[in-house]
Amino acid sequence: DTAVSQTPKYLVTQMGNDKSIKCEQNLGHDTMYWYKQDSKKFLKIMFSYNNKELIINETVPNRFSPKSPDKAHLNLHINSLELGDSAVYFCASSQGHQETQYFGPGTRLLVL
Amino acid sequence: DQQVKQNSPSLSVQEGRISILNCDYTNSMFDYFLWYKKYPAEGPTFLISISSIKDKNEDGRFTVFLNKSAKHLSLHIVPSQPGDSAVYFCAASDGALNFGKGTSLLVTP
Numbered sequence: 001d002t003a004v005s006q007t008p009k010y011l012v013t014q015m016g017n018d019k020s021i022k023c024e025q026n027l028g029h030d031t032m033y034w035y036k037q038d039s040k041k042f043l044k045i046m047f048s049y050n051n052k053e054l055i056i057n058e059t060v061p062n063r064f065s066p067k068s069p070d071k072a073h074l075n076l077h078i079n080s081l082e083l084g085d086s087a088v089y090f091c092a093s094s095q096g097h098q099e100t101q102y103f104g105p106g107t108r109l110l111v112l
Numbered sequence: 113d114q115q116v117k118q119n120s121p122s123l124s125v126q127e128g129r130i131s132i133l134n135c136d137y138t139n140s141m142f143d144y145f146l147w148y149k150k151y152p153a154e155g156p157t158f159l160i161s162i163s164s165i166k167d168k169n170e171d172g173r174f175t176v177f178l179n180k181s182a183k184h185l186s187l188h189i190v191p192s193q194p195g196d197s198a199v200y201f202c203a204a205s206d207g208a209l210n211f212g213k214g215t216s217l218l219v220t221p
Contacts, residue, residue, distance in 0.1 A: 102158060
């Protein structure tokens with residue numbers, strides 16, 4: 001019974017494609033996040049989202065969009081994939097914006 | 113520009129001894145600090161945290177120390193065990209989590 005789960009675990013795709021990564025949390029948290037870990041291993045926030053507010057890191061291209069069908073899910077859609085999008089993407093959740101975040105296992109995206 | 117820095121990319125410690133992982137930050141608005149542990153091919157796992165109103169928090173073998181004037185925090189693991197071998201990320205919050213680059217800890221038998 002994984003607390004924060006992501007699918008798929010691995011994603012290999014061609015440049016220009018559109019893809020989605022799904023995230024689900026069963027912790028009853030009200031805030032979810034997407035992070036990108038790049039080749040230099042930095043973990044950087046992309047989005048944070050709860051029912052009321054979407055906060056976007058201004059450095060994130062608008063090809064990336066989070067979509068939340070309900071409080072337990074925050075999916076990440078990526079349009080027109082580029083080589084530089086290759087990274088590991090982590091979903092996380094917390095109870096409230098300033099509380100401890102719990103991470104999913106990551107999705108390894110490779111764009112060819 | 114990184115606001116949270118872990119200047120040691122790796123650390124090797126013998127089993128049973130103390131591991132000390134260091135973290136420096138630049139933003140005085142950070143009010144909550146966390147340590148995460150990460151194994152290969154897994155997501156970061158929360159380990160321990162400390163609020164800016166405290167200077168020490170202890171949980172079993174793990175203790176986090178915060179020196180606000182120096183903008184420095186450290187994680188002490190004692191005694192270190194081989195299962196502690198992982199990458200440790202320091203994170204600081206001003207509403208959003210800002211991560212360091214991580215320190216890879218190897219605990220040798």
